[in-house]
Amino acid sequence: MDTHVVDHPLAASLLTTMRDADSDNPTFRSALRELTQMLIYEAIRDAEIEVFEVQTPVAAARGVRLATPPLLVPVLRAGLGMVEQASSLIPQSQVGFVGMARDEQTHQPVPYLESLPDDLSGIPVYVLDPMLATGGSMVHTIELLVARGAGDITAVCVVAAPEGVAALEGSGFPVRLVTASIDEGLNEDAYIVPGLGDAGDRQFGPRWI
Numbered sequence: 030m031d032t033h034v035v036d037h038p039l040a041a042s043l044l045t046t047m048r049d050a051d052s053d054n055p056t057f058r059s060a061l062r063e064l065t066q067m068l069i070y071e072a073i074r075d076a077e078i079e080v081f082e083v084q085t086p087v088a089a090a091r092g093v094r095l096a097t098p099p100l101l102v103p104v105l106r107a108g109l110g111m112v113e114q115a116s117s118l119i120p121q122s123q124v125g126f127v128g129m130a131r132d133e134q135t136h137q138p139v140p141y142l143e144s145l146p147d148d149l150s151g152i153p154v155y156v157l158d159p160m161l162a163t164g165g166s167m168v169h170t171i172e173l174l175v176a177r178g179a180g181d182i183t184a185v186c187v188v189a190a191p192e193g194v195a196a197l198e199g200s201g202f203p204v205r206l207v208t209a210s211i212d213e214g215l216n217e218d219a220y221i222v223p224g225l226g227d228a229g230d231r232q233f234g235p236r237w238i
C-alpha cells in the first residue's frame with residue numbers, strides 16, 4: 030500500500046497542538062482544520078489533471094484543473110472537523126457521509142449513518158478521519174465505497190497506528206494512506222499511543238450514543 034507521511038515542520042507543529050492535553054476544544058478544532066489543509070494538499074498531489082488553455086492579460090497560458098472532481102467522505106463524528114477545509118480546497122468536490130462509533134468493549138465500529146452516491150466508479154474518494162487505530166472503522170468505510178464501485182480511495186488521517194496501517198494493507202482494497210504520523214501502537218483500550226486522545230470528544234465533547 031502506498032503510505033505517505035507528511036513530514037513538514039508546520040504539520041508537525043499543528044500535530045503537537047492537537048496532541049497537547051492542555052489544548053482546549055476550539056484550539057484542537059482549529060489545528061485540525063489547518064493540518065487538514067496540508068494533508069489534502071499532499072493527498073491531491075498525484076491526482077489526474079486536465080490541461081486547457083487560459084488567456085492571461087498578456088498571452089495564452091497552460092491552465093490546469095482536476096480531471097475528475099472527487100468525493101469527500103468524512104467519518105462522523107471526528108471527520109467532520111476536516112470536511113470544511115477539504116471542500117474549500119477542492120470547491121468542485123461533493124461530500125458523502127458515514128457515521129460510526131466504536132463499541133468501547135469490543136472496539137468494533139458500530140455504523141449509524143450511510144449517505145453515499147450509488148455509483149462511485151471512476152470517482153476518486155478521499156475518506157477523512159483523524160484517527161486510524163485498529164483500522165476497523167476505516168476498513169468498514171472502504172467496504173461501503175468499494176461496494177459502490179470505488180477503485181481509487183485515499184484515507185486521509187492525522188495519526189495512524191501501525192495496527193491500522195496493517196489492517197488497511199491486509200484488506201486488499203484499492204486504498205492509499207496520507208497521514209501526519211505513524212505512532213507507536215495501541216494501548217489496552219485500543220487508543221493510539223501517544224496519539225491525541227479521542228478526536229471526537231476533543232472537538233465536540235462526549236458522545237451520547
Ligand SMILES: O=P(O)(O)OC[C@H]1O[C@H](OP(=O)(O)OP(=O)(O)O)[C@H](O)[C@@H]1O
Nearest residue numbers: 106107130131160162163164165166229
Ligand atoms: O481504527 P478504529 O479502531 O476503528 O478507531 C478509529 C475510529 O475511532 C474514532 O471514532 P469514534 O468511534 O471514537 O467516534 P467519534 O468520532 O464519534 O468520537 C475515530 O474518529 C475513528 O473513526
Ligand SMILES: O=c1cc[nH]c(=O)[nH]1
Nearest residue numbers: 162220221226227228
Ligand atoms: O486513539 C484513538 C483511537 C480511536 N479513536 C480516537 O479518537 N482516538
Ligand SMILES: [Mg+2]
Nearest residue numbers: 227228229230
Ligand atoms: Mg470518539
